[in-house]
Amino acid sequence: MEWITSLLDDVPAAAPYRAQLEALAREHAALKAENARLNEEIEMFIRKWDTLDGDAVRTLEYLARVERGHPQEIARANQVNIQIVESYLGFLLQLQYVQTSASDEAHFNIADKGRRYLRERGLWPA
The missing domain is CATH 1.20.5 (Single alpha-helices involved in coiled-coils or other helix-helix interfaces)
Structure with a gap:
């Protein structure tokens, strides 16, 4: 200039x-x-x-605590209906907050995006 x-x-x-x-x-x-x-x-x-409701967040929190989770285990731990968990897992998978386990597609792992979501909201340690 x-x-x-x-x-x-x-x-x-x-x-x-x-x-x-x-x-x-x-x-x-x-x-x-x-x-x-x-x-x-x-x-x-x-x-x-970019906010999730309570059951979806509890699903992410559960998967952050365990290496991999099956929908029935998640439903039992969060005390919700299995169909609700399966619905949320499909939604979270589509948005890339979770991923299916490489060894077994019936199990789910939390993805980096899911961990980042929890950390940004103070729900998981940095």
């Missing part, structure tokens, strides 16, 4: 463009500020909508 200002000073014929350049610089600064504000707003909405 300095070279443009220097050019405007050195070349008299370019002087009429100074006002346009200054207006563009102000507009650019305003757009950068608006962009920063909108990015903060987006982050707020992502955090707001």
